[in-house]
Amino acid sequence: MSFKNVLGHSRPISLLQRAIENEKVVNSYLFLGNEGIGKKVVALEFAKALNCLNEEAARGEACDHCASCKKIDHILHPDVLLVEPIGQGIKKEQVIQMQRELVYKPYEGKRRVCILTAADRMAHDIPNTLLKTLEEPPLHTVIILLANNSRFILPTILSRCQPIRFHPLPISLVSKWLMEGKGLNETEAHLLASLSDGSPGKALEIREEISQIPREALLKDWVGSKSLSFQKMGGWVEALPSQRENLLLILEVAKTLLRDLVMVKTLKKETKLIHSDLWQVMESLSAHWSLSSLLKRMEILHHTSLAIRGNANTSLALEAMMLSWAEG
Ligand SMILES: [Zn+2]
Numbered sequence: 001m002s003f004k005n006v007l008g009h010s011r012p013i014s015l016l017q018r019a020i021e022n023e024k025v026v027n028s029y030l031f032l033g034n035e036g037i038g039k040k041v042v043a044l045e046f047a048k049a050l051n052c053l054n055e056e057a058a059r060g061e062a063c064d065h066c067a068s069c070k071k072i073d074h075i076l077h078p079d080v081l082l083v084e085p086i087g088q089g090i091k092k093e094q095v096i097q098m099q100r101e102l103v104y105k106p107y108e109g110k111r112r113v114c115i116l117t118a119a120d121r122m123a124h125d126i127p128n129t130l131l132k133t134l135e136e137p138p139l140h141t142v143i144i145l146l147a148n149n150s151r152f153i154l155p156t157i158l159s160r161c162q163p164i165r166f167h168p169l170p171i172s173l174v175s176k177w178l179m180e181g182k183g184l185n186e187t188e189a190h191l192l193a194s195l196s197d198g199s200p201g202k203a204l205e206i207r208e209e210i211s212q213i214p215r216e217a218l219l220k221d222w223v224g225s226k227s228l229s230f231q232k233m234g235g236w237v238e239a240l241p242s243q244r245e246n247l248l249l250i251l252e253v254a255k256t257l258l259r260d261l262v263m264v265k266t267l268k269k270e271t272k273l274i275h276s277d278l279w280q281v282m283e284s285l286s287a288h289w290s291l292s293s294l295l296k297r298m299e300i301l302h303h304t305s306l307a308i309r310g311n312a313n314t315s316l317a318l319e320a321m322m323l324s325w326a327e328g
Contacts, residue, residue: 260282
């Protein structure tokens with residue numbers, strides 16, 4: 001694999017390639033973007049391009065065949081350090097260990113590259129010397145911090161790095177990759193891509209969970225049900241997972257089900273559906289609904305999701321949502 005095989009992210013990649021070509025590689029970078037979007041893949045390709053033994057690397061593309069490229073591909077290069085969180089985040093000892101290694105010159109590579117994969121999840125007691133290291137890393141060293149969210153990074157760290165943003169990939173691109181690269185069928189690929197927030201890693205991560213969600217029952221008996229009795233509402237509140245992350249995923253699926261109902265109601269085009277396998281159920285359900293009631297339900301669902309994301313009590317939020325649904 002080399003830069004040209006990376007899925008999407010042409011802008012960050014061309015920025016990095018130009019830096020190599022123009023010999024303007026800076027000491028510290030901060031790659032920002034959703035979990036699983038491809039930041040680590042790009043960081044490793046950058047490390048390869050910086051260290052490739054082949055001449056073409058001067059143009060910012062690794063050859064993929066030389067000893068250096070192969071070692072980095074297998075995370076076996078002594079000058080490429082990958083620091084990944086242990087447990088909840090990066091620990092103080094890991095940063096100290098990294099700094100110890102930086103004292104030496106690169107063993108065999110042209111540049112030492114340190115990749116810290118969860119810079120927004122570093123322990124609070126991270127030594128101040130990290131700031132110094134970021135500002136003036138030892139000669140021939142490039143430090144790359146990866147983070148989902150800059151909100152959780154100390155401003156003193158932010159100001160010392162060149163930020164590079166990784167935007168969500170288009171749904172169509174993630175979907176194509178899932179089909180061609182991972183062998184998924186079109187329906188599953190499109191569904192996972194639609195729920196992935198533009199992140200191939202997330203699409204794969206939620207695959208199993210999504211396969212266990214009873215989408216048809218959710219649609220018929222809950223999301224698209226016109227007559228939710230109090231008893232049924234209570235049943236759903238109990239049946240839905242209490243774990244916040246799992247519940248949020250189900251609510252995301254519920255949103256896409258409602259969105260499909262709206263599509264069927266307005267466009268009547270099967271090809272546009274996320275849940276294309278449920279087309280027939282959608283069509284018969286949508287007949288009972290007015291467009292405005294569906295949109296209202298979507299809005300309520302959206303606000304419930306936001307509240308739960310913002311740490312509201314999950315069962316209370318769900319109960320309130322069901323009551324508003326019943327009124328509408
Ligand atoms: Zn190479």
